[in-house]
Every structure is written in C-alpha cells, then in structure tokens.
Amino acid sequence: MNENETQLKIQALVDGELTGREAEELRARLESDGGLRALHARLTAVRGLMAGAELPRTLPESGDFHWSQISKAIGHGEREARRLAKPALGANWLLRWVMPLAGVACLVLVLSRQQTTMPDLNILLGGDHELELTDDEIDVMTFNTGDDAISIVWLDYSIDLQQDSLQLWLD
Amino acid sequence: MSVSRDNPPMNRFTVFVALLLFVSSGYVTAQADPITVQAWLVLGSSKEQKDKMEVPADIKKKLARVFKWMHYYQLSSRQLNIADATTESAKLSRAATIKVTNKKSGKVAVSLFSKGKMLVQKTQSLKPGHHMVLAGNTKTDSAWFIVLSKSK
Numbered sequence: 001m002n003e004n005e006t007q008l009k010i011q012a013l014v015d016g017e018l019t020g021r022e023a024e025e026l027r028a029r030l031e032s033d034g035g036l037r038a039l040h041a042r043l044t045a046v047r048g049l050m051a052g053a054e055l056p057r058t059l060p061e062s063g064d065f066h067w068s069q070i071s072k073a074i075g076h077g078e079r080e081a082r083r084l085a086k087p088a089l090g091a092n093w094l095l096r097w098v099m100p101l102a103g104v105a106c107l108v109l110v111l112s113r114q115q116t117t118m119p120d121l122n123i124l125l126g127g128d129h130e131l132e133l134t135d136d137e138i139d140v141m142t143f144n145t146g147d148d149a150i151s152i153v154w155l156d157y158s159i160d161l162q163q164d165s166l167q168l169w170l171d
Numbered sequence: 172m173s174v175s176r177d178n179p180p181m182n183r184f185t186v187f188v189a190l191l192l193f194v195s196s197g198y199v200t201a202q203a204d205p206i207t208v209q210a211w212l213v214l215g216s217s218k219e220q221k222d223k224m225e226v227p228a229d230i231k232k233k234l235a236r237v238f239k240w241m242h243y244y245q246l247s248s249r250q251l252n253i254a255d256a257t258t259e260s261a262k263l264s265r266a267a268t269i270k271v272t273n274k275k276s277g278k279v280a281v282s283l284f285s286k287g288k289m290l291v292q293k294t295q296s297l298k299p300g301h302h303m304v305l306a307g308n309t310k311t312d313s314a315w316f317i318v319l320s321k322s323k
Contacts, residue, residue: 130280130294138290148301150233153293155307159285160266161214161246161315 010036014043205254206273206321208297212247212263213316215240215306230318233302240314253279269305269317281305281319297321 012018013026030037129151131142139156213226215238223244225231231243249261253273260270268287272280280294283305297303298321305317 130292132292132294134289134291140291142293145233145237150237150302150304151293151295152237152304152306153291155291155305157285157290157307158309159307159315160264161212161309162265163247164262164265 006036007039010040011043014040014047205252206279208251208253208259208271208279209320209322210249210251210261210263210269210271211245211316211318212267213318214244214246214309215314215316216242216244217312218242220244226318230302234304234316234318238306238314243316263317267315267317269319271319279303279319279321283317 009018009022009026010030013023018026030040129142129144131140131153133140141154142152144151211226211230213230213234214223215234217240219242223246226234226243226245234243235241247263249263251259251261251271253259253271255273256275258270258272260268262268266286268284270282270284272282274280274294277296277298278294279297280292281303282292283290291305293303293305295303297319301320303319305319306314308314
C-alpha cells in the first residue's frame, strides 16, 4: 500500500467509512507509526473544526423531480425513435390508398386485355334449335359454330362407352 | 262502271289451277325425303391410343377447332336410312343408343338414351356436310362425342 492510499484510508477512518476489520488494522498501524498517527490527529482536528461550520445545502428541486425529468427525457427519446422508424405521413397515405388502387387498376387492365385477346373460336349460341331435357340435374350447354356447320350439345354426363362383345364381333 | 262477263269460265279455271298448284306445292314441301344419317361414337383424348382408329379427318378438324383434345378415336359407327316421318335407332355402345327421326323441312330429331333412359332430344335442320354433336365428359380427362351428319 503506497503512501497516498494510506492517507486516504486514514481519511476514511476519520470519516467513519472503514469497516471493522480494516479499521482495526489501521489503528494497529497508527500505534506503531508516528507519522500516520500525526496525520490522523491532524485530520481529526480539521474534521472537528469543520463539523459546525458547514452550511446546509438544499437542492432547488426534490430528487423525485429530477428523476421524473430523466424519465420524461427517456420517453421522449423512445417516441422520437419510433416516429423516425415509421414512414412519413405522405408515404403512409401512399401505402394505404395509392398502392391498392394501383393494384386493382393493374388487375382490371390485365383482365380486360385477356378478354380482348381471347382466341375467336367462332362460336355462337344456338338459335332455332330445339332442345328437350328429361333430367333437370344434368347441366347442358349448347352452341353452334359461326358458319353453323357444327352444332354442339354438351352434357355434364358420362355415358358408358364400352362396346357389346357381340356387337364388336359383328363389326 | 260495267263488268265484262265475256270469259268468266276461263277466269274460274285459272283460279282453280292456281289454287291447286298452291296447295300441292305446300303439300310437297311439307313432305320429307328419305335421308341417310351417319353416326359416330367418338372418344376425345389428350393421349394417343394406337390401338384405336381415328375419326375421319373432317370430323377431327371440326372437333379439334372447338375442343381441347388432340386425338379423336372412333369407337363405333352406324348408318341410318330413314324414310319420311319415321324413326330409326342405333346402338352405339353397351349403354348409349340414339333414335333419329326424319322430320319435315329438312329437320331431324335426335334422342340420346343412356341405359334405356332418354337424356336429351335435339331437333334442328341438318344440311349435308354439317354436323350435330352430342357430347359430354368422362370420368377421366377425356370426352365422348356422338357426331351425326346427313349424307343426302
């Protein structure tokens, strides 16, 4: 322990800030070391002189006030960080309205272009044709080609395509 | 104003002949000539099946123009000679039968039966070279077609 540390220890002893064991060790050294004993006596005298001379200092604001100010400053900093993290108001409006509208417009454009570019199959709905269905549960679609060369009745019905064995033999 | 009565019998005869021609022409047009109808049962498939016979080229061309399948195979074919105002039937598969009626004004009525139960009847004028098609899906990714055309 160097001299400066020793002096600080003695100062702490005078101020009553040393723990019991440290204080006992230092007191033992004081008995054997005259220089230290003199320093201890001097510091004790100074402390005695200053004991009644210190002016009381009161804080202009209470401790709670300062802590609340610190808390407010932290909260303000966090809010500012969140505000900077969010997009600007204009960008927010853009994301909320313009982008969906642009998406819908693109969809309409694509669908309309698909309709105009669909292949012309030259198909017309049947006109003077008569159609009689006996089962209402079968979905039917009928149409003619444009030149009327082929008329089609499409049934949502699967018929058995297997041939009779006798018929095949006759064929 | 006076009305001439010099040749009333001639006028009556002319009117009578004209009336007779009008009635007889209407009677003739109301009659249907005997017709020959060809019917094909066709399988439309996206897969090539070499063990089956393809339909005539003109039918394949017409079907492929409308439908998505690439291959059209003839499963059976029948020819029906149908007299005036009569009906002929043809069995195209174990379950499918058609009845074709020769109606007046060039019209034909085609009835499709499946397992004895009529599914649909289509009546239309069918000119030679034109086709009537009754069709539907199968349980696999293929389709059946009954194609009819009038030869005469």
